[in-house]
Amino acid sequence: MTESLKMPGEERREMILKTLRESAKPFTGKELGELANVSRQVIVGDINLLKAVNEPIIATSQGYRYMHPATGPAKIEKTFVCMHPPERTEEELNIFVDHGLTVMDVSVEHPVYGDLKASIMVSNRQEVKDFMQKVLEANAVYLANLSEDGIHLHTVSATTREQLVEAEKALKKAGILLK
CATH class of the missing domain: 3.30.1340.20 (3H domain)
Structure with missing residues (x-):
């Protein structure tokens, strides 16, 4: 990863939200880091910042997921x-x-x-x-x-x-x- 190609923080967090919201599959920190050209550790920090503002993101054994409001049959x-x-x-x-x-x-x-x-x-x-x-x-x-x-x-x-x-x-x- 090159320093000049790193995505700025706010833009990166928006990309993370968009990626997780639009996907049915979870994404690992490594995969999100590759998309933003940053380390997995940077993504972990971003996820924590997003959780701190009440974004419904959970960490699972498969990766990060965005918890959409319930749709379809009630659980x-x-x-x-x-x-x-x-x-x-x-x-x-x-x-x-x-x-x-x-x-x-x-x-x-x-x-x-x-x-x-x-x-x-x-x-x-x-x-x-x-x-x-x-x-x-x-x-x-x-x-x-x-x-x-x-x-x-x-x-x-x-x-x-x-x-x-x-x-x-x-x-x-x-x-x-x-x-």
Whole structure:
């Protein structure tokens, strides 16, 4: 990247907003940096500035997404309380997505920091597979491992109550849902 071709800050943030608003796919900081001819770190700073003025941008395991106001069928949200060993994470996420749910986030109660929440945003098996691969490549720890007992919560969204009911049955059968 050459210094003279760097996009000025305000123009760059407008480009980021336009790119995210107009795309159904997420963009990584690296991809946005390449578009603006700046580093990923500059993009991270820009995203934080945009969030500070209440732009609805979320960071997911796939990259940054702009959260458009709901269009189409109304989404129903529910929180599930789960507990399982780390090696069952992929199974858990697949149960959710196989029932047509989007796993929006995971949260835990940490003994020091209180409530911790992370965006996941997976809706199908490929996104689950990609998420699991990123965790592996980063040698990351699952948020559930940060709680004292492995209990964690997932906020999910569905288009029908039946999807939630069937997912709950499958999680109970798998021994993942906390009773």
